[in-house]
Amino acid sequence: MRKYITDFTIVGKQVYNESYFSLTLQHPDRLPEIAAGQFVEVEVPDNKQVMLRRPISIHDVDIDNNTLTILVQVVGKGTRTLSKLSEGQKLNLVYPLGHGFSLEGTHTLLVGGGAGIAPLLHLSKCLSAKGIRPTILLGGRTAALIPVQKEFEPYGTIGFATEDGSLGEKGLVTQHSLFSADYDHIYTCGPTPMMKAVARYALEKGIECEVSLENMMACGIGACLCCVVDSDEGHKCVCKEGPVFNAKKLTNWIKQ
């Protein structure tokens, strides 16, 4: 899939709370095809402390309006700078990067936690376009850390798990009543311990499972070899061969 480097214009901004915001970015003309699970490398403007681009998943795509949306959690200097941008400003992206989700399975479960919720919205829409209605399970420590909720409603059955019980069932996503072996395909993105727990369960039950990794990146295009995961076939670049991997290829990583 061809990659581009392009200036987008911020045409929408939504601040969910102090941790999460989203930016809707407009392309000068028609967007190329973007698979669910692909990401962009964002240049962080006006911050001399931040030299490298930041990898961020593609949260939503609106082909008719030539826009894509990113959902960002503020964790450090780059994401804080992005949170201060406003409509009308430009943002330079290298995109679309990596290999996305397979869209396989008929009884599918999507498990997201934290900023890992981001790629699951575009995934829900892509599955929906194939006539598949997934079960979507979103988790976080507290309700505020699950910023996007109702956006998922048109595309599947939704469940929430929070550690403090402020939204949905109390506990971890893997303890939720919707988390079961009733699926033939599980897709997950979120904190590493969560993805490992989900992948371990799927492998035990013989369910296909795809995980989307968030390793630290320098180039995002397979040139520097900084972002590798210790897969069963040796070191693989998360930016180029991932970020989505079939859990069957990551049994080493799941054990670590």
Added chain:
Amino acid sequence: MLQTKIHNLTLKNPVMTASGTFGYGEEFADFIDLNRLGGIIVKGTTGERRQGNPYPRMAETPSGMLNAVGLQNVGVETFCKEVYHRIKDLDTNIIVNVSGSSIEEYCKTAAMIDELDNIPAIELNISCPNVKKGGMGFGTNPDMAAQVVSEVRKIYHKTLIVKLTPNVTSVVEIAKAVEGAGADSVSLINTLLGMAIDVEKQRPYLSTITGGLSGPAVKPVAVRMVWQVAHAVSIPVIGLGGITSAADALEFLMAGAKAVQVGTANFIDPAVTMKIIDGLEDYCKRHRINDINDIIGII
């Protein structure tokens, strides 16, 4: 206007890409016309396939980054059988960066690359430690540097560039030693040994604790070393370290480099090399310079 020469190589312009930061070039084909480059130095290649160091392998630092990739590569045999055929018809100088842990390994790789018609040069990366001699770096000792270069010189017949490490007391001494041993050119600098600690997690950012610093932070050190070496040897010098613009490249040229390499900047802007080439052309026009060689080494 921008054409330069490194020993037997003719470069369309002095802008090449640095090893380990540009893959095999293919990764950048969507963003730039690779044929416009003066040269591409491909990934460090070793005698056998290498897995490299464990993750995490990078950390961003002020105006730079640390890496500890550890020479992950497919090995020279796969390079010759597969990778070479994918890139050999590019209309630019494709140069292989040769790394190793013993003189035998360097020689094995160099001999195999010597057979490839469309690889006019190798860049010998002597920054790696010699495992046989207790891990001492080839590139930090003038005698060992001279020894590896003279052994490779015996079996390698095309342009031999030797890449120098800045992690030494006197880079001039090493440069003279490799010139004496038969190098056709030297390139510098490789990364500076560095370290960074995540104070929240109370542990180093890199799995290997220390790693190589690159990016704009190292540029003044690199310009200084290029200037010192260019005044001390008579073989052509290739300058690199922190170049992100045409002005940066010009600093190296004026300090005495016949050509430059762009590394970390490719991560920030995959099209940066084209902007640097355009910027050099523009500079020459503005200053009425007909031949870029007229400003090389003016300092």
